[in-house]
Amino acid sequence: MNLQETINASTKPFLIAGPCSVETPDQMMNICLDLAKNEKVHALRAGIWKPRTRPDSFEGVGSIGLPWLVDAGKKAGLPTATEVANKHHVELALKAGVDILWIGARTTVNPFAVQEIADALTGVKIPVMVKNSINPDLELWIGAFERLEKAGLDDLVAIHRGFSFYKHPKYRNVPSWEIPMGFRSRRPEIPLICDPSHISGKRDLLLEVSQKAMDLNYHGLMIETHPDPDNAWSDAAQQVTPEGLKNMMKTIILRTEIASNEMIQPLVELRQKIGLLDDRIFDLLAARMILSEEVGDFKKQNKITIFQQEHWAKMIIGRLSKSEEYNLTERFIRQTMDAIHQESIRHQTKVMNPKQDNSNYK
């Protein structure tokens, strides 16, 4: 199959669905046949080898599951996709007849691993989807495509799955939408698919993230779907049932592209980029306030006062000294830091004196 052509010829969104992991032959057959009843599903996904952040989690059934995935795909009449992280995975997946391969976020980050996969695929005609690296580095993501292209692969697709972040209040992986937008400016011919499941980490956020992706004119979505999500062997909190997927797809509003007036199009794009950066500023502020609450908790345990003049003065002076480097006026830096500080004290007070009403704190 040619995946790029198929995506471009399909009505949006091109939908890839299936469980995080292959678990049993029955699970695969059930979910694939169920998904095939939904005409909006274009391809099936399932992980055979699972890259886990910590040991002792389920690491995938391994190659024994390849025929379960391939057979289920054939019965369902849909192409199958799985993740490969090294040349052995590539050899086994090709031999089993998987239709589409994808490179996971923890592999894209490593040029040695990407090169090994590219070498193993030299001369092979197969579509490859490349997830963004776990760290917010556009060049690494683009570099992975270049390595595959040098090996002769030309049917490539990008998957945006968000970026690692320490203790984010909302996302499992922050979307940082401006990075995939940057990818699209650099490689407009490569279809871009969003993976709301790994961005959200929990199913109630899937609709919001999917809607945003469609509003940004992505080609498609990859959504983890499981017959019994709560009992899934991996990523239970973010998976949905085929029924849940169907309902969500009905709810997403597909807006047609506004006919582009060539004169104002650059302005529209710039405003879009600024809006996405503003989103990130608030995401960061929310994350910062979580840390402020942890500080409040520590101070409470250790009977330390909330406001410590010396520490705060140091924070302000540190920022002010960078005013030229940031190209921001001292006045602006001072006002911003003051506003952040006020909000931070409100969060700390909430933790230290939970009964006090801080909603009108000034």
Ligand code: PEP
């Ligand atoms: C997955 O798709 O199941 C997966 C492991 O994804 P990522 O590489 O985005 O973490």
Ligand code: MN
């Ligand atoms: Mn997963």
